[in-house]
Amino acid sequence: MNRVISSFRDGKGFDIALVGAALLFLGIFAGLPLVYNVVMSFQAVDMFSLGTFARPFVGFDNYIAVFSEPIFWPVMRNTVVFVVASIGGQFVIGFGLALFFTLKFPGSTYLRGLFLVSWVMPGLVVGAIWNWILAGDFGVLNFALTGLGIIEDNIFWRSDTAFSLWAVIIANIWLGTSFNMILLSVGLASIPRDLYEAAALDGANGWQRFWTITLPMMRATIGAVISLGLIFTLQQFDLFAAITSGGPANSSNVAQYWAWDFSFRQYDFAKGATISVLMIALVMVASVIYVRSTRHEVRG
Amino acid sequence: MMKFKSLAGSVALSGVSVLALAGAAEAQTTITIWSLDDENQPALNLAQEFSDMDNGITVEYREIQFDDVVSESMRAFATGQAPDIIAVDNPEHALFASRGAFLDITDMVAESDVIDPDNYFPGPLASVTWDGKLYGLPKATNTIALYYNKDMFEAAGLDPEDPPATWDELVEAARTLTDPDNNVYGLAFSAKASEEGTFQFLPWAQMAGGGYDNLNAPGVVEALEIWETILDERLASPDSLTRGQWDSTGTFNSGNAAMAISGPWEINRMLEEAQFDWGVTLLPVPEEGAERSSAMGDFNWAIFSTTEHPEEAFQAIEYFASQDDRLFPEFGQLPARSDIEIPETGEPLKDAALEVFLEQLQYAKPRGPHPEWPQISRAIQDAIQATLTGQMTAQAALDQAQATVDGVLE
Numbered sequence: 001m002n003r004v005i006s007s008f009r010d011g012k013g014f015d016i017a018l019v020g021a022a023l024l025f026l027g028i029f030a031g032l033p034l035v036y037n038v039v040m041s042f043q044a045v046d047m048f049s050l051g052t053f054a055r056p057f058v059g060f061d062n063y064i065a066v067f068s069e070p071i072f073w074p075v076m077r078n079t080v081v082f083v084v085a086s087i088g089g090q091f092v093i094g095f096g097l098a099l100f101f102t103l104k105f106p107g108s109t110y111l112r113g114l115f116l117v118s119w120v121m122p123g124l125v126v127g128a129i130w131n132w133i134l135a136g137d138f139g140v141l142n143f144a145l146t147g148l149g150i151i152e153d154n155i156f157w158r159s160d161t162a163f164s165l166w167a168v169i170i171a172n173i174w175l176g177t178s179f180n181m182i183l184l185s186v187g188l189a190s191i192p193r194d195l196y197e198a199a200a201l202d203g204a205n206g207w208q209r210f211w212t213i214t215l216p217m218m219r220a221t222i223g224a225v226i227s228l229g230l231i232f233t234l235q236q237f238d239l240f241a242a243i244t245s246g247g248p249a250n251s252s253n254v255a256q257y258w259a260w261d262f263s264f265r266q267y268d269f270a271k272g273a274t275i276s277v278l279m280i281a282l283v284m285v286a287s288v289i290y291v292r293s294t295r296h297e298v299r300g
Numbered sequence: 301m302m303k304f305k306s307l308a309g310s311v312a313l314s315g316v317s318v319l320a321l322a323g324a325a326e327a328q329t330t331i332t333i334w335s336l337d338d339e340n341q342p343a344l345n346l347a348q349e350f351s352d353m354d355n356g357i358t359v360e361y362r363e364i365q366f367d368d369v370v371s372e373s374m375r376a377f378a379t380g381q382a383p384d385i386i387a388v389d390n391p392e393h394a395l396f397a398s399r400g401a402f403l404d405i406t407d408m409v410a411e412s413d414v415i416d417p418d419n420y421f422p423g424p425l426a427s428v429t430w431d432g433k434l435y436g437l438p439k440a441t442n443t444i445a446l447y448y449n450k451d452m453f454e455a456a457g458l459d460p461e462d463p464p465a466t467w468d469e470l471v472e473a474a475r476t477l478t479d480p481d482n483n484v485y486g487l488a489f490s491a492k493a494s495e496e497g498t499f500q501f502l503p504w505a506q507m508a509g510g511g512y513d514n515l516n517a518p519g520v521v522e523a524l525e526i527w528e529t530i531l532d533e534r535l536a537s538p539d540s541l542t543r544g545q546w547d548s549t550g551t552f553n554s555g556n557a558a559m560a561i562s563g564p565w566e567i568n569r570m571l572e573e574a575q576f577d578w579g580v581t582l583l584p585v586p587e588e589g590a591e592r593s594s595a596m597g598d599f600n601w602a603i604f605s606t607t608e609h610p611e612e613a614f615q616a617i618e619y620f621a622s623q624d625d626r627l628f629p630e631f632g633q634l635p636a637r638s639d640i641e642i643p644e645t646g647e648p649l650k651d652a653a654l655e656v657f658l659e660q661l662q663y664a665k666p667r668g669p670h671p672e673w674p675q676i677s678r679a680i681q682d683a684i685q686a687t688l689t690g691q692m693t694a695q696a697a698l699d700q701a702q703a704t705v706d707g708v709l710e
Contacts (some may be wrong), residue, residue, distance in 0.1 A: 002678070046496050048399055051378035136539045137483065137556065155537040161689045176616035214703075247493035248541040266674045 032281070040273040046268050062274040071250045071258075078165055079234075079254040082172075086236075087229040089173035094180025094225075101181075111186065115178040121173055123175070127242020130171040134158055134243065161251035168252055171239050176232060178269070180225055183237045187221030227290040234279055255279050324422040326582045327574035329612050331708040332360045335387035336599070342440070342631045343387055343620075350619045357612045370395070373604075377401055380605040383615040387439055390427040391495070392496045393600050394669035397428075398436035403478050403603040403610060405617075408435045414618040423596040424636035430670060437617055438600035438628055438636035442563045443664040444500065445572070445656055446470075446584065447549070452484070452558040453478055453515070461580040467526050470584045472557075474535040477558035488533040488548040488557035491527065496544050498667065498677040499595045500561060501527070501684055506593035506665055510584050512676050513709060517684065520587060524687050525692040531688050541688060563597060568632060580653040582660055596664035598633070628654075634661065648673055672708045679704035 041057040041062055066072060101112045118126070133140045136156035144149045157167040191214065199209050215222075237256050240246055246253035246261065253261075255275055263272030324600070344361055362383070364372055370392050376382045377396075390398065396402045407589035409415050415437065417425060424438035428662040450460035456476050490496045506509060508519025530536050536557070540548060544564045551659075552560035553573040557656035560566075570578065585596050601620060603613045624635040626641050634657065642658065644651050668695025670676060683701035686692040692700070 045375040047395075048378055048401065051380070137537050137551070159538045159541040162689070171518060244542055245493055249493075249682070249689040250693055251689070261678075266678055267370070267374070268675070279554075289399055 008060060031034075037276055037280075038275050041277045042184055043270060045270040045273070046270070050269065058062045058270075062270045064273055066274045066278075069251065074250060075253050075255060075258050078252065079256075082169060082236075082254050083233045085166075086176065086233045087226060089169070089175040089181045090099060090229060091222075091226065093173065093177045095184050097177070097181045098184035098188055101185060115181060117178075119178045119182075121175075122245060123236070123238025124242050125150055126175050130167070130174075130239070131158070132242050134167050134171075145175060158244050159248055163249060165250035166224045168236075168239050168243050169258045171243060172233065172236055176229065179233070179261070180229065183225045183228075184218070184221060187218045191217045223290050227286060230286050231283060234283060305405065315404070317464075324387070328356055328358045329609055330358045330360055331385065331607075331609050331612050331616060332362065332383035333385045333387075333616070334362045334364050334369075334373065335381045336364055337387070338363060340631070342623075342633060344626055345631075346623055347616070349623075350616050353619075355615070355674070357615065358546050359616065366492055375677045377604065380606065381506075383604050384607040384609055384618060385601060385603055387663060388436075388602055389598065390524060390600050390693060391667040391669070391673045393436060393602065394430055394673065396602065397430035397669075398671040400605055403605045403607065404433050404435060405437075405603060405614060408480075408610075408614050409434055412614075414622050419637045419639040419659055421636050421664065423636055423664040423666050424598075425598070426580070427596070428600050428602070430669060436600045437621060439599045439601050439620070440633040441636035441661060442565060442597040443635055443660050443666070444503065444545075444561055444563045444583065444597075445594070446581050446637065447552060447560045447562060447566070447653075448579055448581065449552070449555070449558045449574075452576070453477070456558075460577075460579070463579065464584050465581070465588055466584050466590075467481045467589060468522070471526060471529060471535070474530060474559065475533070478533075478535050483692055485537050485557045486559060487530060488536060488560040489540055490543060490545045490548050490560075490687055491531075491540050491684050493681045494544070494572045495677055497681045499686050500545070501680060502667060503583055503594045503665075507583070507591060510707050512667065512670075512680065513705060515680065515702040515705060521588070521595050521694045521698055524684065524698060527684070528687055528694060529577045541685065546603040550563060563595075564634060564653070565632075565665050567653050570648060571647065578649065580656040582656060592660075592663040594660045594664045596661075596666050598636070603686055615642075634658070657708075670709075675708050676705050678708065679708075 014230050028104070039053070042059065043059055044058045044061075045055055049055045097112075097115065134157035136142065136154050136159060139154075141157065141234070142154045146154070155163060157163045194216070196209055199213055204212065234256060237260060240252065240254065240257040244252040246257045256279065257274045259279070261272075261273035262268045262275065276288050332345070333347050335343035335347075337345075339345070344363065347359045347361045350541075351357070351361075366389075368387075369388060372385055373382060373396075375609035377622045382401075391583070393402075409417060417434065420438055421441060428434055428436040428438060441705040446463065448460075448463050453460040453463070453473075454508075458473060458476060464473045470487070476486070478484065478486040488502050502512065504527075505515065505517075505520040508517065508523050510517035510520035510523075514520070531538060531540065537543075537548075537551065548557075549560045549562045549566050549570075550573075551557045553570055555574075555576065582592065585592055601617050603610060603617070606612050624637055625640050627633045627635045629645075634642075642654060645654075667673060667677065679701040682704075683692075683694075686697040686700075688695045691697075
């Protein structure tokens with residue numbers, strides 16, 4: 001007994017208790033649902049057996065069924081396009097804005113704060129607003145583009161299979177850019193000024209300073225921003241529900257929307273869970289890459 | 301009911317309210333009722349009245365959002381916390397009835413002085429019936445018909461008293477009325493990839509001799525080809541593919557579409573918004589003299605089989621049924637019964653529209669009933685969307701849909 005108490009005092013037991021509390025929390029609120037989801041993907045689930053674990057196991061049947069769906073590959077392709085284009089757009093514009101706001105002009109801090117408005121708004125509200133902007137007949141975007149002479153005929157952003165996915169991507173880039181900007185701004189602020197001064201003395205121009213100082217120093221921040229972006233993008237459901245509902249003809253259907261459609265529209269919970277498991281696997285691969293790429297990072 | 305006012309509403313938190321706590325002295329039985337009706341709609345008001353009556357029964361009413369009805373009640377049933385009474389969308393009824401989740405009320409109805417199944421329209425009644433037994437009672441009903449702008453008909457040289465009656469006439473009229481220079485489409489409807497798309501297309505399939513279990517019949521292919529023509533020639537907005545009925549009809553009200561296919565839930569808004577003379581006519585048929593059909597919407601009452609108070613729950617449903625004559629005058633909903641005279645409102649446009657909808661209701665057919673309805677519906681939506689976006693021919697898309705449905709039905 002004494003040993004247990006003294007182990008708390010010398011710190012080791014205390015450390016273990018702290019780790020244990022965090023692990024317990026994670027286990028209950030993240031681990032169990034995750035396991036439940038994985039188990040469900042190997043079972044025959046039906047709406048009336050939702051409340052119990054005791055359901056017949058069917059092996060890989062659900063996976064085979066999902067893989068043999070005619071829209072499986074189109075949906076996967078859409079998911080990849082959505083994730084890459086959204087993260088790319090959010091990151092490039094966010095980084096550009098973050099660099100812009102390091103210029104410290106009058107009011108820059110307030111303006112930067114205002115950008116966060118887009119991040120604060122609920123996805124469904126953002127979706128409803130973009131729905132109007134992107135509307136084919138009376139949308140503001142078409143009005144602006146025709147006014148500028150860029151297009152002649154209205155583009156039906158939501159209803160043309162060539163544009164529907166991009167309609168959601170545009171809205172998602174708008175939604176996520178400010179979050180990227182804030183995180184990257186913080187990263188930029190932590191780069192020591194004297195590095196730039198030394199480089200300037202050595203005659204490095206702005207472009208060279210960006211490639212040799214800013215980017216390498218931002219490596220950890222960029223890794224974090226992109227992996228968070230991956231998670232937020234794979235979670236993005238509201239915009240699809242509000243703008244295209246995955247249509248027309250599944251041209252803007254992505255894995256996360258498809259999983260919801262299976263579970264809550266067709267009440268096929270097993271297939272919904274199966275798609276979620278595939279998505280978890282994807283995120284895990286991405287996290288491993290991220291962790292490995294920042295393993296040797298020493299921040300200070 | 302096929303009415304989706306806003307997506308935002310679906311995430312609003314559902315509220316629970318105990319309507320009455322009176323009569324604490326005597327033993328009170330409490331029954332719970334879940335429904336999507338708010339204070340302007342019948343269920344909440346009728347539940348309140350029933351609770352206030354001196355019958356020893358207290359009602360606990362919970363308002364649930366449209367999108368949550370099935371998933372919430374499924375979860376509640378699976379964990380043994382289902383309410384006593386629920387209002388469920390009619391195509392979902394069979395899903396619960398076939399699995400024994402709803403109480404068989406055939407005998408109770410047979411003994412009831414208030415409820416007589418013969419008074420109900422055949423469509424709504426079929427939706428509460430499974431295997432020859434009654435598993436609920438229609439709460440209200442609705443259907444779709446063709447709204448048209450009489451002023452535009454006149455301006456285009458069409459007779460406003462002779463609206464299109466066949467599919468060909470509909471397409472012809474749409475061609476005449478479409479006016480891109482003034483942002484006017486001939487027709488507004490919904491081909492959305494949701495239950496709304498199925499709701500709008502199925503009547504066309506049924507009129508042509510098909511149905512959810514016979515999707516690649518020649519008539520159904522022709523129907524879908526007509527939809528394709530309407531979109532290809534831009535007689536309707538391409539956004540019909542992603543827009544629900546409520547938003548589509550909005551463009552009719554603003555004068556940007558000359559005709560619209562939708563239901564009676566539009567009437568009140570149209571009276572407010574439409575700055576023109578309008579009328580309603582029966583859904584056009586394939587050719588003169590062909591069989592009529594229409595969609596059938598709205599909710600049903602049902603008692604969960606897990607209830608501990610079946611008698612009291614049935615009493616509540618009897619009370620609701622006894623008040624069916626108030627549905628239209630007070631709440632603007634149509635009772636699913638043929639024995640109720642709907643009083644005139646004194647608003648000529650509304651009364652004329654109502655007359656058409658009541659006639660159309662006689663041809664309304666339920667979706668299903670089938671326990672796997674959502675999957676059948678999904679196959680129909682996929683076929684509609686694949687055809688209208690030009691990815692498949694109507695024939696190929698409907699063949700594929702029929703194959704999927706066959707897999708579900710077997």
